[in-house]
Structure formats: C-alpha cells, structure tokens
Amino acid sequence: MKRIVLPLLAAAVLGTTFLLAHESVAPAKAADPDRESVAVTVYNGNLGLVRDRRRLGLRTGSMRLPFPGVSAQIDPTSVAFRALAHPSDVDVLEQNYEFDLLTPEALLAKYVGEDVVLYVTRDDREVAVPARLLSVQGGTVYQIGDSIALNPPGRVVLPALKGDLTPLPTLVWTLGSRHAGEEPVEVSYLTGGLDWKADYVATLSGDDRTLELGGWVTLENTSGATYEEAKLKLVAGDINRAPREEDEQKRARMMDMATDAASAPEFEERAFYEYHLYDLPRPTTIRNNQKKQIRLLQAGGVATERLYLLEGAPWYYTQPYGGEQGRRVGVYQEFRNARHDGLGMALPAGTVRLYKADRDGTIQLIGEDRIDHTPRDERVRLKVGEAFDVVADRRQTEFKVVDSGHVYEEAFEIVLRNHKDADIVVQVLEPLPGEWRMIDHTHRFEKAGAFSVRFEVPVPKGGETRLAYRVRIEI
Known part of the structure; x- marks a missing residue:
C-alpha cells in the first residue's frame, strides 16, 4: 500500500496527482489539456483578465472535464468557456471550481480521529509508533497509548491520499458534445492577485x-x-x-x-x-x-522649468489671523507631455523620482512626487521639496466684518526673502472663498480659478520683496 509521509513540524509540498471520479459522467480523455496560448490583461487595482487557449479531446455525449492550473484568486462567476472550432456542438452543462488544495495541513486534517504512524528517533534510530490524531488546530495533538502528545518531534506516515483534495486550483466542467475529436477552446476569467x-x-x-x-x-x-x-x-x-x-x-x-x-x-x-x-x-x-x-x-x-510656489489657505479670510513667520516655499519642476519634447505618450499614474548630478558628477536624489494619469499635451508638475534659502513671512494687517457673518474686508502682507545667489520669481497662490473683489494690490495678479488668484513676485538675489493686497470677500 502506498504511504504518505509528512514531517510533523515542517510543511512539505506533495506532488501527487488526483484522478477525480464521478459515478454518472465519465471524465474527458484529456484531463490536462495542452495550453496553446495565454493572454493576460492587467488593470490598476488588483484585477486581471486571463484568456487561456487549450486543445482537448472530445467525444460525443456527456463528459467531465478538469481544467487545472487556473488562478487561485479566480472569480468563478466571471468564467466563460468557448469552443472555437465547433461552438454550436459543445454545451457547458455544469461548472465547478475546486479549490480544496492538497497541502500537508489539509491532508492531515482529513485524518483527525484516525490511526496513523509516527516515526520518532530513539537511541539514534528511527522507531515506528502507532498513534491516533486528535486535533490539528494550532498544532498537532496525538494519543499514544494512554498518553497525549503535543507537537511530538519526528514525522507522520499516512496510509493514503484521502478526500477530494486537488493539487492545483481546478475548474471542472460537465460538457455535452455533439462533436468527437480535438477541439481548441478558450477560457476567460477575472482574477485578483494581478x-x-x-x-x-x-x-x-x-x-x-x-x-x-x-x-x-x-x-x-x-x-x-x-x-x-x-x-x-x-x-x-x-x-x-x-x-x-x-x-x-x-x-x-x-x-x-x-x-x-x-x-x-x-x-x-x-x-x-x-x-x-x-x-x-x-x-x-x-x-x-x-x-x-x-x-x-x-x-x-x-524641456522643464523650476517653479517656486507659496500657497495660502481658505481659513485665513474668515477670522482674525496673526500670521506666520519663516514659512517654507515649495520647489517644483514642470514639463509638458508633448511630442516635440520627446514625450507625447499617455503617462499612467505613478511615482516620479527626480535626480541631479552634484559638482563632482555624483547623481543625488533631490525629490519625488506622484503623478496622476496624464494625457498627452498636458503639463506635469512635480513637487521636489521645500526651498532651503527662500522663506516667507505672512501677516494679516487688517480684518473688518462688513456684514456680520458673511462679508469681510481684510488686508495681507507677505514678505519673501531670497538668500540664493540668483534672482527668482515666486508664485503666490491665494485661495479666496466665496465671491471676492480685489480692492488694492502691489503686484499684478491673475485669476487661477473662480476662487483663487496668483501673484508672480520677483525676488532679487540676497534681497526681499513685499507683496500686499486688500480684498473683500462675501461668503
């Protein structure tokens, strides 16, 4: 009699193949049909579409066809079976997905309550010890004579394979065929894990x-x-x-x-x-x-350009606000996804890591950012980090409630200091909640959107620039 040997403490993979029996429907001739081709489409978000083409032998009448080697994370409700040469002569009568896999743990669990043989080492030789398997929950429990052994060392020998365990996830169809001979088929399904x-x-x-x-x-x-x-x-x-x-x-x-x-x-x-x-x-x-x-x-x-950006916040405009000192200014690199710049290809979402060589030619990481799906001819803006040598002070110089609860008039001052050895331009982006009207300003601005304005503020090297503006906001 063939015996199955398992280590007690370590899982070993069993390679035994099962022959699945059925009383009323005979199995197909080819239990493991030959794969001709496979196509895989992978989507964002843990989803794949598999199209598996194989060739199998059919005969007329009913037959049971195991189709092994499918994904372990298959969605069985998405499976489609199609005969390619004689589609009108082959019908799927029943479909099953067998995923009770043959593993040491699963096979051992089939023997709970039954007698097995343990092989343990005594005096430098291996001795067979009859035992009864009581449990496999969180370890193994055996009855050996009048004693109970917990996780005993050695290995266990089982008399045979047991149950309907299968070595691989397997689709099993019951087919009705009016055609006999070789038939190419295509099976498609959705799966996780891709x-x-x-x-x-x-x-x-x-x-x-x-x-x-x-x-x-x-x-x-x-x-x-x-x-x-x-x-x-x-x-x-x-x-x-x-x-x-x-x-x-x-x-x-x-x-x-x-x-x-x-x-x-x-x-x-x-x-x-x-x-x-x-x-x-x-x-x-x-x-x-x-x-x-x-x-x-x-x-x-x-082609790319460096941008310096200081962003405000909507809550500045609905309450008295003392200000902030030494705010950091963001540094960005921007380029266009255009063909004339060597790109012009739809860029899938992902992480961009930006590098630059230092003075001795050593490549250094200077920042990373994530981009969304970007069509061709759109601009890509990457946040590199915060400028070390560019800082900003912001304060609210006046706050007045014009109409209680929803109309405010206020003034702001932003001082930008540039400690670099080159002139720069800082974009100041101010989000203005509700309806707004700019009353006074020291620098030109443009509407960046319905509820935001953008100032372009030149700051000389080693110097500073003061931006001031007054705005009325109705919320």
Whole structure:
C-alpha cells in the first residue's frame, strides 16, 4: 500500500496527482489539456483578465472535464468557456471550481480521529509508533497509548491520499458534445492577485532646463498561477466595478524579483475606450509570486522649468489671523507631455523620482512626487521639496466684518526673502472663498480659478520683496 509521509513540524509540498471520479459522467480523455496560448490583461487595482487557449479531446455525449492550473484568486462567476472550432456542438452543462488544495495541513486534517504512524528517533534510530490524531488546530495533538502528545518531534506516515483534495486550483466542467475529436477552446476569467504600477526616473541637466525621463512598469503576480509566454496588456485608468459583498483576505507571500533587459522592446500605447492600453509586443512569462519590471519609455532633452510656489489657505479670510513667520516655499519642476519634447505618450499614474548630478558628477536624489494619469499635451508638475534659502513671512494687517457673518474686508502682507545667489520669481497662490473683489494690490495678479488668484513676485538675489493686497470677500 502506498504511504504518505509528512514531517510533523515542517510543511512539505506533495506532488501527487488526483484522478477525480464521478459515478454518472465519465471524465474527458484529456484531463490536462495542452495550453496553446495565454493572454493576460492587467488593470490598476488588483484585477486581471486571463484568456487561456487549450486543445482537448472530445467525444460525443456527456463528459467531465478538469481544467487545472487556473488562478487561485479566480472569480468563478466571471468564467466563460468557448469552443472555437465547433461552438454550436459543445454545451457547458455544469461548472465547478475546486479549490480544496492538497497541502500537508489539509491532508492531515482529513485524518483527525484516525490511526496513523509516527516515526520518532530513539537511541539514534528511527522507531515506528502507532498513534491516533486528535486535533490539528494550532498544532498537532496525538494519543499514544494512554498518553497525549503535543507537537511530538519526528514525522507522520499516512496510509493514503484521502478526500477530494486537488493539487492545483481546478475548474471542472460537465460538457455535452455533439462533436468527437480535438477541439481548441478558450477560457476567460477575472482574477485578483494581478496588479501593476508605473515608476519614473527623471534626471535634471546641469542648468535645470532639460531632463531625461525613463519609465518602468512593475507587474506583480500573487494570483497563484504562472502564465507562460503570455501576451501582456496593461490598462491605465479607473474602471468602475460593482461593489462586492466582502473583500477577499490577502495572503502574505514571498516575492521574487525579475527584471527584463534594458534593451527589451517598449510598450506600445494606444487609446482604448475611455482608458489607455499598453501592449507589450513580445510574449513574457509572468511567474507566480514574482515582481517583473519592463521598460515603458525613455526620453531625453525634455524641456522643464523650476517653479517656486507659496500657497495660502481658505481659513485665513474668515477670522482674525496673526500670521506666520519663516514659512517654507515649495520647489517644483514642470514639463509638458508633448511630442516635440520627446514625450507625447499617455503617462499612467505613478511615482516620479527626480535626480541631479552634484559638482563632482555624483547623481543625488533631490525629490519625488506622484503623478496622476496624464494625457498627452498636458503639463506635469512635480513637487521636489521645500526651498532651503527662500522663506516667507505672512501677516494679516487688517480684518473688518462688513456684514456680520458673511462679508469681510481684510488686508495681507507677505514678505519673501531670497538668500540664493540668483534672482527668482515666486508664485503666490491665494485661495479666496466665496465671491471676492480685489480692492488694492502691489503686484499684478491673475485669476487661477473662480476662487483663487496668483501673484508672480520677483525676488532679487540676497534681497526681499513685499507683496500686499486688500480684498473683500462675501461668503
């Protein structure tokens, strides 16, 4: 009789294959049909669409067809089966998803309350000890003679496989066929455990007027399946999904790292409905528990400019406000996603890390920011950090309630100090709540929106500039 051996304290993966029996419906000829191709589309937000083409042998009448190797996080309600050569002659009568997987823990649990054999070491030799398995909850409990043993050392031997455990997540169909012979089929389904993100590396030139931008896609597969030589597509955009009754529990997994060569072909990008599709023009293997990086884009000589920005807050305008001293001024780099600048490709959301070489040529990180999905010809603004040598003092010089509770007139003064060795221009962005009217101002301004104004304030090197304005606000 074949025996199954398990360590007591360490889980070992069993590779035994099951033959699934059924009383009234005979199994199909090919229990593991040959895969012809697989295509994987990965969306933002832990969602993938798998299209799996295989060839299987059919005969006329009813048959039971196991379809192993599907994702462990498959949504069974999304599965679609299609016969490609004779679609009108093959009907799906019943579908089941078998996910009671063959593991040491699951197999051992089938023997609770039954006799097994323990092998323990005594006097430097292994001795067989009959035992009864009482529990596997939080460890193992055995009855050995009149004693109870908790997590005893050694290994346990089971007489046989037991139960309907399956080595891999498996779809099982009951088919009715009016055609006999080889039949190509396509199975498609949605699955969790597939996700991707974009990351960018931008390197500023010495004069800060151009940058080189490289983009990489990081694809993560924790779906429980490997997709060999898959046709890979990525969808960027926020698709709407129906609410689910409960969120799936995420399992912790070890992640391997695999990086494609830098000379690999880049993704081909195109519009698709209200989203953007990125198509890898070569097959790639997406292994389970793997992170894979593939180049998305590479562009040089992208025109950019540095911006200094000081932002106010709406609450300044509805109450007396004492002011703030030594406020930091934000530093930004901005560029246009345009073809004439070497870009012009829809940029998926992701993190941009900005680098610059110091005086001896060593590349240093100067900041990072996250961008949203950015269409072509739109501007990209990256916050690099806070300027060390540019500070601002802000104070409210007058506050008057014109009409109690909703009309205010007030004045503000902002002093900008520049300790750098070069002249700069600071943008001061003031959010004005409600209806507003500018009564007086020392610098020109423009409406940045219905409820905001922007001042462009030149500040000389080693000097300071005073910006003052008076505004009436009705809320």
